[in-house]
Structures are given as structure tokens and as C-alpha cells.
Amino acid sequence: MKLNRLSITAFRNLQQVEFDPGARFNIIHGNNAQGKTNLLESIYLLGTMKSFRHARNRDLVAWQAPHGIIRGWVERDGVTREIALLLERDGKKARIDHKLVTRLADFFGSLNVVVFAPEELAMLKGSPDGRRRYLDRAVFSGSPTYILLYHDYYRLLKNRNALLKTGDTTGLEIWSEQLAEAGARLARERIAYLAGIEPLLQEYYRTIAGTAEMVGIGYRPHGVEREALVADGRNAILAGLERAATEERRHGTTTVGPHRDDLEFLLDGRLLKLHASQGQQRSFILALKMAEIEYLQQTFGAPPILLLDDMTSELDGERNRNLLGFLQQKKMQVFITTTSLQNITFDGMDHHTTFRMEQGKVLPQR
Ligand SMILES: Nc1ncnc2c1ncn2[C@@H]1O[C@H](COP(=O)(O)OP(=O)(O)OP(=O)(O)O)[C@@H](O)[C@H]1O
Structure with a gap:
């Protein structure tokens, strides 16, 4: 399962984002409050219709905007489907391949996504x-x-x-x-x-x-x-x-x-x-x-997409290597956010693409 393209309008501080991630490790780095977690949250929403931050609908739409839109093109077994989510202050509407989804259960399973965020350590x-x-x-x-x-x-x-x-x-x-x-x-x-x-x-x-x-x-x-x-x-x-x-x-x-x-x-x-x-x-x-x-x-029958929100700084070198080895072996698509590229152990990755997040824009790494 692979997210080939993500298009976002007026979701939190992401006014307009066109993002073409790589098939394996995607590293998104940037200072605090630039929108890195928002980007992961948008992917999670596409898979589950829910925010992993426990946010309400009205928190998701960019301030001043009437509504937000998240669209993702997800490939599985050679077939690509377009998932679109319209975010309004009082609810969400989903379309898969342009067809309105009326039963909640029909929406799920198109994009399986797992998030790993520091809150989970705190949960223990x-x-x-x-x-x-x-x-x-x-x-x-x-x-x-x-x-x-x-x-x-x-x-x-x-x-x-x-x-x-x-x-x-x-x-x-x-x-x-x-x-x-x-x-x-x-x-x-x-x-x-x-x-x-x-x-x-x-x-x-x-x-x-x-x-x-x-x-x-x-x-x-x-x-x-x-x-x-x-x-x-x-x-x-x-x-x-x-x-x-x-x-x-x-x-x-x-x-x-x-x-x-x-x-x-x-x-x-x-x-x-x-x-x-x-x-x-x-x-x-x-x-x-x-x-x-x-x-x-x-x-x-296919591994999910993994969103790693700032976890590499929570895990030490040995545990990071363990995790990377596991992801590598599963050939998963992974999205990793970090404030510093120094936190990332690149040698465990077969293929990675690096992006910079700046004021709600995803920029290719120069
Ligand atoms: N509904 C909204 N409309 C516009 N901006 C918003 C909205 N909700 C949150 N923001 C802004 O999004 C930014 C936070 O982005 P995000 O949480 O993705 O930061 P981050 O890059 O992950 O930073 P950190 O490294 O601190 O976690 C803040 O500037 C916040 O004010």
C-alpha cells in the first residue's frame, strides 16, 4: 500500500500543498509549528476519517476558510484509488474515485495507516x-x-x-x-x-x-x-x-x-x-x-503506511535501528517528521526522500 500523491487545501496551516512522496522512507524536517504533524494528520484522516490528535472537525479546517479538502491517490496491488475528504466545521464527507461514500464501513480499508507518536509513550x-x-x-x-x-x-x-x-x-x-x-x-x-x-x-x-x-x-x-x-x-x-x-x-x-x-x-x-x-x-x-x-x-495482506511523528528523538540509537530494520524488511512506506536531520539514522534505509516543511509548504530538499 502506497500513497503516491497528496493534495491539500485549507487544512490547518496547510493552505495549498501538492506532495508527491517517495515509495519508501519520507523524511519531513522543519522547525516547530511549521505543519509537519499537520501533514501526517492529513494522511491519517484519509485512512480513518479521524484525527490522531483527538481534534474536532472545526479545529481541522484552516482558520478563515469555509472548508478544507484532502485528496490522496493510494496504490494497492497495481490499482490506484483516489480518496477525497471534504472537511467542514460540522462534519466530513468522503468520496472514493469520485463516488460519495454513504456508509461509513465502505470507506475504511482503502488506506491502512498506523501512527506512532510520543503520546503513546506517555500512554503507558x-x-x-x-x-x-x-x-x-x-x-x-x-x-x-x-x-x-x-x-x-x-x-x-x-x-x-x-x-x-x-x-x-x-x-x-x-x-x-x-x-x-x-x-x-x-x-x-x-x-x-x-x-x-x-x-x-x-x-x-x-x-x-x-x-x-x-x-x-x-x-x-x-x-x-x-x-x-x-x-x-x-x-x-x-x-x-x-x-x-x-x-x-x-x-x-x-x-x-x-x-x-x-x-x-x-x-x-x-x-x-x-x-x-x-x-x-x-x-x-x-x-x-x-x-x-x-x-x-x-x-x-499488505503492510499499512506508517506515520512516525517525531519518534526518532524519543528512541535511542539501538531502538531506532531495530525499528528501521523492521520497516526495511516489510518494505513499508514511512513518513518520518523531525526537527533535525541529525536525529535520523539514514544508513538503515534502502531508499529515502527528504522534504523540508516551512510555514505550511512542503519543499524538496535542496
Ligand atoms: N485550523 C488551523 N488553521 C490554521 N493554522 C492552524 C490550525 N490548527 C493549527 N494551526 C497551526 O499549525 C501549526 C502547528 O503545526 P504542527 O502541529 O504540524 O507543527 P509541527 O511542524 O509538527 O511542529 P512541532 O515540531 O512543534 O510538533 C501552528 O502554527 C498552529 O497555529
Whole structure:
């Protein structure tokens, strides 16, 4: 899978960009706030319709502009498709090969893209919502219909919370049942994804760290026993909601369900965030990313495009070499942003193209 051309109008500070990337490593360097991350974000949007920065639609359109447009020409197995995204302040519209996409699920899979950004290192130690966001993004990239389950669950949650807030909970049971049903489906997909990547994570971790330490990744439901959730998700969540009834009514919000669940990262059975060194944490996140890429390749039969936002300065020389070796072997198209070319280890790359980003313009390297 390869992005051959990208054309952007009025997306953030990228007023007009025509970008012809190379087939392998693309290095985009420039000072802070020139638009490097915006460029990666535009590619991510083309693949997922979502921003990896958790941004709202109105943040994406360039200030003063009525709307923005991102167009990409993506080649796979010799066939090129044009993906176009119209960004408006209150929504997005997509076209594939000039045809309006009406069903969300039809959009996904044309461009598989994975992002690796410093926030993911922070996620290891940060709050559960960062880990949930990570997990949802990862599950969704391998299973495009997950987005429908996700929207379904969050719509029900919103309605149930609205009812709890009124203080009059007549009819709450119906919402609880539907929420438990949708929540169980969501949790099942998340758990299945984790089971799929765990062996890959272990394999890559062993290679990177060069040790026999055992890494793991677990799903930690909130207010529900994991075993019960796996055995009978719907009833486990319903029972959890019942147990939390008094608390829920007091706070006027739903306190049990996948929107509160967390992930735990383990090293030899102990919580990584409490017991691992900085180096072990970096190796873990790198292995996790490689596992995600490998999993996507196995799922779709082609490796995704990788967006590396300023990661080379986060990883040391050895881990950078490990990552490059992996990408090299997969023959992936990669986009790397950096503030300094000195951070880049060029000798691990078979073919690279360098660009300079200046005030929202992508310029060829002189
Ligand atoms: N909607 C918008 N319209 C216009 N400009 C915007 C919009 N949103 C963000 N910007 C501008 O985009 C610039 C930030 O670009 P970006 O985050 O891509 O920086 P960067 O080159 O990745 O820098 P760094 O190395 O600091 O991460 C800022 O100058 C910001 O003001």
C-alpha cells in the first residue's frame, strides 16, 4: 500500500500543498509549528476519517476558510484509488474515485495507516482514557466495522446518562439492557484484538530487548470481573450496573462499562508502569507498534503506511535501528517528521526522500 500523491487545501496551516512522496522512507524536517504533524494528520484522516490528535472537525479546517479538502491517490496491488475528504466545521464527507461514500464501513480499508507518536509513550503511565483511545484506534484499524459498535455504544451511553441526570429513572432498565448488550460486543472485540497481538508483542519484545522477560497485555474491566465479562458479557455488565445503581444515581452518570475499562501492560507479571525502567518501557511500546503493524499486514495482506511523528528523538540509537530494520524488511512506506536531520539514522534505509516543511509548504530538499 502506497500513497503516491497528496493534495491539500485549507487544512490547518496547510493552505495549498501538492506532495508527491517517495515509495519508501519520507523524511519531513522543519522547525516547530511549521505543519509537519499537520501533514501526517492529513494522511491519517484519509485512512480513518479521524484525527490522531483527538481534534474536532472545526479545529481541522484552516482558520478563515469555509472548508478544507484532502485528496490522496493510494496504490494497492497495481490499482490506484483516489480518496477525497471534504472537511467542514460540522462534519466530513468522503468520496472514493469520485463516488460519495454513504456508509461509513465502505470507506475504511482503502488506506491502512498506523501512527506512532510520543503520546503513546506517555500512554503507558498516563490515565486510562489515553489507553482506551489507543486500543480503540488499534482495534478499529484492523476491523473497520468496530466503528459502528463504538458509535452504537456511545450513543446508548449518552442517552442513559441523560436520563440519569434528570433524576427520574423511569425506563432506565431498557437503556441498561441495550447498553450491556452493546458494551459486551465492544469489549469482546477489544479482548479478541488483544489476544491476537499478544504473541506478536512477545516475539518483538524478545527481539528488541534481547532478554527472556515475558511481556503481556491485559484487559481490565471496570466494575466487572474479567472472567464474567468473557463468559457472558451482557449479564456481567448488567450485574455491574445493578451493583453500581446507588452510585450512578448519586453522580448522574454510568460508572460501569467499556467506557471506563482499562488496559494493563505487564512485564514478567508485574505492572510495567510501576516496575519497568525507561528503557524497558520504550522497548515495550516499540514492540507493541510492530505487533500492530504485523497484525494489520496479516489481516489485510499488505503492510499499512506508517506515520512516525517525531519518534526518532524519543528512541535511542539501538531502538531506532531495530525499528528501521523492521520497516526495511516489510518494505513499508514511512513518513518520518523531525526537527533535525541529525536525529535520523539514514544508513538503515534502502531508499529515502527528504522534504523540508516551512510555514505550511512542503519543499524538496535542496
Ligand atoms: N485550523 C488551523 N488553521 C490554521 N493554522 C492552524 C490550525 N490548527 C493549527 N494551526 C497551526 O499549525 C501549526 C502547528 O503545526 P504542527 O502541529 O504540524 O507543527 P509541527 O511542524 O509538527 O511542529 P512541532 O515540531 O512543534 O510538533 C501552528 O502554527 C498552529 O497555529
